[in-house]
Amino acid sequence: MSIVVSELRHTYNEGTPARSEALRGVSVVIERGQWVSIVGHTGSGKSTLAQHLNLLLLPQSGSVSIDGTDVTRDAKNLRGLRRRVGLVFQYPEQQFFAETVRDEIEFAPLNWGVTGRELDECVEMAVRSSGLDPALLGSNPFAISGGQRRRAALASVLSMRPDYLVLDEPTAGLDAAGIRELRQLMASVRDEGMGVVQVTHDLEGALANSDRILVLERGVGVTCGDAESVAEYLLRSPVQGLLMPPLARFIAGLRERGIHLPLTAGVGDVINSLEERLGCEV
Amino acid sequence: MRSLNNISLGQFIPGDSLIHRLDPRCKIVCTFMLLAGLFMASEPLDFVLWCALPCLFSRLSGTSMTTILKTGRPVVFLVAVTVFINLLWTPGHEILRIGPLRVTWEGITVAVGMGLRLFFLVIFAAMLMMTTSPMDFSAGLERLMSPIGRLGLPTSEMAMMMTIALRFIPTLFEETDRILKAQISRGADFDSGGLIRRARSFVPVLVPLFVLVFLRAENLATAMESRCYSPGAPRTRLHPLRWAARDSVAVICLFSFIAAVVALDRLVLGGVRPFR
Numbered sequence: 001m002s003i004v005v006s007e008l009r010h011t012y013n014e015g016t017p018a019r020s021e022a023l024r025g026v027s028v029v030i031e032r033g034q035w036v037s038i039v040g041h042t043g044s045g046k047s048t049l050a051q052h053l054n055l056l057l058l059p060q061s062g063s064v065s066i067d068g069t070d071v072t073r074d075a076k077n078l079r080g081l082r083r084r085v086g087l088v089f090q091y092p093e094q095q096f097f098a099e100t101v102r103d104e105i106e107f108a109p110l111n112w113g114v115t116g117r118e119l120d121e122c123v124e125m126a127v128r129s130s131g132l133d134p135a136l137l138g139s140n141p142f143a144i145s146g147g148q149r150r151r152a153a154l155a156s157v158l159s160m161r162p163d164y165l166v167l168d169e170p171t172a173g174l175d176a177a178g179i180r181e182l183r184q185l186m187a188s189v190r191d192e193g194m195g196v197v198q199v200t201h202d203l204e205g206a207l208a209n210s211d212r213i214l215v216l217e218r219g220v221g222v223t224c225g226d227a228e229s230v231a232e233y234l235l236r237s238p239v240q241g242l243l244m245p246p247l248a249r250f251i252a253g254l255r256e257r258g259i260h261l262p263l264t265a266g267v268g269d270v271i272n273s274l275e276e277r278l279g280c281e282v
Numbered sequence: 283m284r285s286l287n288n289i290s291l292g293q294f295i296p297g298d299s300l301i302h303r304l305d306p307r308c309k310i311v312c313t314f315m316l317l318a319g320l321f322m323a324s325e326p327l328d329f330v331l332w333c334a335l336p337c338l339f340s341r342l343s344g345t346s347m348t349t350i351l352k353t354g355r356p357v358v359f360l361v362a363v364t365v366f367i368n369l370l371w372t373p374g375h376e377i378l379r380i381g382p383l384r385v386t387w388e389g390i391t392v393a394v395g396m397g398l399r400l401f402f403l404v405i406f407a408a409m410l411m412m413t414t415s416p417m418d419f420s421a422g423l424e425r426l427m428s429p430i431g432r433l434g435l436p437t438s439e440m441a442m443m444m445t446i447a448l449r450f451i452p453t454l455f456e457e458t459d460r461i462l463k464a465q466i467s468r469g470a471d472f473d474s475g476g477l478i479r480r481a482r483s484f485v486p487v488l489v490p491l492f493v494l495v496f497l498r499a500e501n502l503a504t505a506m507e508s509r510c511y512s513p514g515a516p517r518t519r520l521h522p523l524r525w526a527a528r529d530s531v532a533v534i535c536l537f538s539f540i541a542a543v544v545a546l547d548r549l550v551l552g553g554v555r556p557f558r
Binding site: 013015016018051054056079082083086087089092094095096097098107108109111112142156157160 | 295296297345346348349460461463464465466467468469470471485486487488489490493494
């Protein structure tokens with residue numbers, strides 16, 4: 001069970017002087033129960049790729065298949081396929097329109113004809129998974145705090161009960177505590193068996209949390225693999241707009257001095273290695 | 283799938299073509315000449331000649347004909363209504379009768395003429411906006427309006443209002459597109475049902491859009507105030523407008539074309555006038 005993107009190409013404003021190639025033959029596989037990060041500089045094609053996963057954009061060339069169904073061959077069933085892939089846009093709270101948080105969360109399941117007991121279950125599950133305070137269900141979504149608003153926005157997508165969750169720059173505008181909580185939520189939905197796709201330019205966060213990472217540069221997938229292999233690649237071949245995290249750069253410096261550690265090692269591992277090497281407490 | 287990604291009416295397409303490089307005042311004057319000339323056209327042959335202009339524009343600006351023609355899409359309904367009314371309510375020599383409805387030869391000619399005029403009107407205005415950035419457009423308009431400013435009219439404020447309005451057209455399109463996509467991804471369906479159902483389905487788009495627009499307007503006002511914007515105060519320009527020889531050539535060529543078409547209309551084909 002996976003989303004398979006193969007040789008995907010997309011060009012905006014074809015036939016005008018403003019023509020721009022957003023994707024130039026990108027391929028990636030997203031398994032359920034995996035956290036995949038798509039990283040790249042601004043304009044690298046990340047959001048375009050994310051919109052293909054939710055079928056808001058259809059392949060101009062190449063293919064996207066969801067759990068074995070090629071979307072270009074099943075174009076009549078786009079809404080059905082779209083339900084399987086929830087997409088959380090950047091600043092998702094800006095899409096709010098309903099009078100209460102509950103109405104906002106019910107919007108998606110109602111659009112797919114879910115009513116009665118099943119609807120209540122969808123809302124309950126979404127509130128639980130998103131960590132939203134249930135006491136806020138009757139509140140005006142414009143009147144709750146920023147962190148709770150982001151959770152409400154996440155719940156409004158999780159209520160569709162998707163098999164995959166795509167988040168476009170989910171940490172934008174959140175403080176450090178909010179980012180940590182959101183990552184915990186993403187990890188928990190991944191652990192429940194959902195495929196999580198995070199679109200981000202935050203390489204540090206992607207290296208620390210993802211099972212697999214796809215790096216895009218000017219619409220081309222330059223590397224795809226686990227965090228360590230991607231970090232090794234980026235150390236050898238820097239990609240425009242992506243800066244290696246300070247700790248990874250420090251580890252790279254240690255390597256030059258004979259201390260070999262994985263680039264994705266944590267602070268604790270680095271301290272232990274240094275203490276071993278120096279024979280004293282750091 | 284509903285999306286606003288395609289180029290729309292009034293949207294600037296950046297480029298470095300000959301048309302893009304013309305002074306905005308030249309392009310505004312040319313557009314007004316085109317609009318005036320369009321209303322002087324009265325013969326079917328005139329409209330055939332007018333067709334040459336979008337083709338020439340396409341070649342000189344590097345914009346495809348499809349993109350130019352697409353800009354007329356928003357007025358197709360208006361054109362259709364105009365054609366329909368003129369077709370059935372123009373008196374003259376009857377050529378077809380369906381119940382109480384009468385189609386006359388004069389009705390057909392007037393309807394086609396009015397439809398084409400409206401269509402060209404939009405296309406010519408779009409041609410100006412496609413090749414002139416909002417900033418250049420308002421600067422050009424401000425300079426052209428400067429004689430009126432001497433009479434006490436707030437031309438610079440009017441130009442600033444126009445700049446802001448035009449500047450926000452693409453932003454609003456982007457925001458609308460983003461909200462539309464966000465709601466579609468949550469299962470919203472804007473394409474099915476009757477008129478009332480469809481109108482109601484846009485509530486989830488309009489409410490967030492209004493909220494965003496007001497927020498942006500407030501931010502913009504604060505940003506302008508923090509940078510000491512004062513209405514009516516004399517301001518200099520980073521890139522002052524310069525009228526070049528090519529601008530004069532463009533105005534003269536277009537004027538000659540329109541004069542030739544009008545002369546052909548009045549002197550050679552003057553007898554028939556079915557498109558009046």
